[in-house]
Amino acid sequence: MRIRGRASQTGEPSLRRSLVLATLCLSLLVVSVDNTILNIALPALVRQLHATDSQLQWIVDSYAVVFGGLLLTAGGLGDRFGRKPVFLAGLLVFGAGSAGSAFAGSVGVLVASRAVMGVGAAGVMPATLSILMDVYRDPGPRARAVGLWSATTGLGIAIGPIAGGWLLSRYWWGSVFLVNVPIVVLGVAAALLLVPDSRDPEHRRADVLGVVLSVAGMSALLWAVIEIPQRGWTSPAVLGVGAVAAGLLAAFVLAERRAPEPMIVLGPFRDRRFSVAMTAVAFAVFTLMGAMFLLTQYLQFALGYSAFAAGIRILPVAGVLAVAAPLSTVLDRLAGTKAVVAAALALIGAGLWLASGTTPADGFPHLLPALLLLGCGAGLAVAPGTAAVLGALPRERAGVGSGTNGTALQVGGALGVAVLGAVLSGRYQGRMSALLAGHAMPEPARRAITGSLGGALAVAQQAGGALGTQLAAVARVAFVDGMGLAFGAAAVVAFAAAGLVLAALPSRSRSAPSRSAPSGPASGESGSVPTSAEDPRIPDPRRSRAATPPAS
Known part of the structure; x- marks a missing residue:
C-alpha cells in the first residue's frame, strides 16, 4: 500500500x-x-x-x-x-x-x-x-x-x-x-x-536479571502503597513488603550498572x-x-x-x-x-x-x-x-x-x-x-x-x-x-x-546553535542544541552503526 x-x-x-x-x-x-x-x-x-x-x-x-x-x-x-x-x-x-x-x-x-x-x-x-x-x-x-x-x-x-x-x-x-x-x-x-x-540495530542481549528485578521491585512497591489504607502505615506486612521492594530496586540499579548490555x-x-x-x-x-x-x-x-x-x-x-x-x-x-x-x-x-x-x-x-x-x-x-x-x-x-x-x-x-x-x-x-x-x-x-x-x-x-x-x-x-x-x-x-x-531543572541553553545542527528547537527545550539523541544527523559515539530506517 x-x-x-x-x-x-x-x-x-x-x-x-x-x-x-x-x-x-x-x-x-x-x-x-x-x-x-x-x-x-x-x-x-x-x-x-x-x-x-x-x-x-x-x-x-x-x-x-x-x-x-x-x-x-x-x-x-x-x-x-x-x-x-x-x-x-x-x-x-x-x-x-x-x-x-x-x-x-x-x-x-x-x-x-x-x-x-x-x-x-x-x-x-x-x-x-x-x-x-x-x-x-x-x-x-x-x-x-x-x-x-x-x-x-x-x-x-x-x-x-x-x-x-x-x-x-x-x-x-x-x-x-x-x-x-x-x-x-x-x-x-x-x-x-x-x-x-523498528528496533535497536545493535541487537542487545536480553537482560533477564534486570527484567526480573524491575518487575518484582515495582510490583512490591505498588502493593505496599496500595495496602496502606487497609493495613495501616505501620503494618508489618506493609513495612516488610516495602523493605523488600527497596531491596529489589536497589539490586536492580546495581545489576544495571554492572550489566554489559543493561x-x-x-x-x-x-x-x-x-x-x-x-x-x-x-x-x-x-x-x-x-x-x-x-x-x-x-x-x-x-x-x-x-x-x-x-x-x-x-x-x-x-x-x-x-x-x-x-x-x-x-x-x-x-x-x-x-x-x-x-x-x-x-x-x-x-x-x-x-x-x-x-x-x-x-x-x-x-x-x-x-x-x-x-x-x-x-x-x-x-x-x-x-x-x-x-x-x-x-x-x-x-x-x-x-x-x-x-x-x-x-x-x-x-x-x-x-x-x-x-x-x-x-x-x-x-x-x-x-x-x-x-x-x-x-x-x-x-x-x-x-x-x-x-x-x-x-x-x-x-x-x-x-x-x-x-x-x-x-x-x-x-x-x-x-x-x-x-x-x-x-x-x-x-x-x-x-x-x-x-x-x-536546568534552564534552557543560551549557547549558539551548532552549524551542524538545525537552528530550530530540539525536542523539549527551546533554544538548546540538538544532541545525537534528538537529531539522527549528528553522529553518536555510543552507536556502533547508524539506525536503520523503518520499513514502510
Whole structure:
C-alpha cells in the first residue's frame, strides 16, 4: 500500500506519517482512558459487587500496578524484537483483558482481568512513543508529534469519566470495558497496514536479571502503597513488603550498572533535566489521577449526580487539558521547559488548594474553577516534561526511554489513587468509627458504614426515616472532610514539585546553535542544541552503526 505525500527524512510520506500518528494515538487513547473510565462506575461496583473502599482501590490500581511494573520490560522487548510486534501483541492482550473484565462476576475476577489489561497496556504505551520517535526524526515535526502524543495521554485520563458516564446511562457497568474491544480491532487492522517496524540495530542481549528485578521491585512497591489504607502505615506486612521492594530496586540499579548490555541506560539519570522532568511529570499525574478518583465519587455519592451527569461535570478538565497540551509545546519554545513545567505544577496546586475548601453545602459551581486550573496545569506539564526525558536517550533506545517515562506516569497515577485514597479513608473511617462508638448494630452494617460512603448510604436507605437521613448526612460530611484533607495534601505535593523544578531543572541553553545542527528547537527545550539523541544527523559515539530506517 503506497500513500502519496511529501517524503520526510525517514522516507515515510507525510500523509502516511499522519495516519501512523493517528493509529498510535487511537491505541494510546484507549489504554489511557482505562486509567479513569472505571472511576465513574465505582458506585455501581459498590452496589452490585459490594466492594469496599480498599477493594475499589485495588480494582482501580491493579491495572496501574501491572502496567507500571512491566513498562520497562515491554520497552526493552520492543527495542530488541521489534516495536510493531510488541505493539500488536499488547493490543490483543489488552482486548482480551477488557472482555474478561466486562463479564467479571466478583471483585477478585475483576481485579485479575484488570491486571491482564495492564499487561497489554504495558506493551502498547512504550511502543507508540518509540515508533513515533522513529517515524518523526526531524526535531520540529517530532516535537509537534510528541505534543499530540502527550495530549492524548492526558486527554484519555480526563475523558474516561465522561465516556464511562455515557455508557453507564445506557448499559451495565461492564460496558466501560467491552467498548475497548472494537477499538482494539480497529487499531490492530490499522497497525498491520500502516505502522512501520523498528528496533535497536545493535541487537542487545536480553537482560533477564534486570527484567526480573524491575518487575518484582515495582510490583512490591505498588502493593505496599496500595495496602496502606487497609493495613495501616505501620503494618508489618506493609513495612516488610516495602523493605523488600527497596531491596529489589536497589539490586536492580546495581545489576544495571554492572550489566554489559543493561535494559535501561542509567547515565541519563545523572542529567538533572532527565530526572527532574520525569519527577515533575509523575507528580502531575499523581495529582490528576488522585483527584479523578475522589471527584467521581464526590459528584455521585455526595452531590447525588447520575453517572452520566457526573461525567459531564468532569468535561472542563478534558476540554482545558486538550487545549493546553498542544499549546505547551509553543510555550516551551518561548519560555523554556523550566518555566512552563513549574507554572503548570503551580496551577495544579492552586486548583487543588481551592478544591480543598469544599464544604458539604457547596455545589458543583464551587469546584468548577478548581477543575479548570487542574486541567490546564496537567495539560501544560506532560508534553514538555516528556520531551525533556526523551531528549536524553538515542533514538534506537526509545523503547526503554518511553518505558521509563511511562513507568513514571503509571507509578505517579497509582500512588495518587493510593495516597489520596488513604488520606480520605483514614479521615472518613476515623469520623464514622467515633460516631458509631457505643451504638449497638449488626457487624455487617458497621463494616459497610465505615468501609465506604457508598456502603453508609446503602445502610441509610435501608434504615429509612429520620435515622437514615441523619446517617446519610453525617457520612457525607465525613467524606467531604476527608476529601478536603486529601486535596490539601495533594496541593502541598504540587507546590513542592514546582519548587523542585525551579531549583533543580536546568534552564534552557543560551549557547549558539551548532552549524551542524538545525537552528530550530530540539525536542523539549527551546533554544538548546540538538544532541545525537534528538537529531539522527549528528553522529553518536555510543552507536556502533547508524539506525536503520523503518520499513514502510
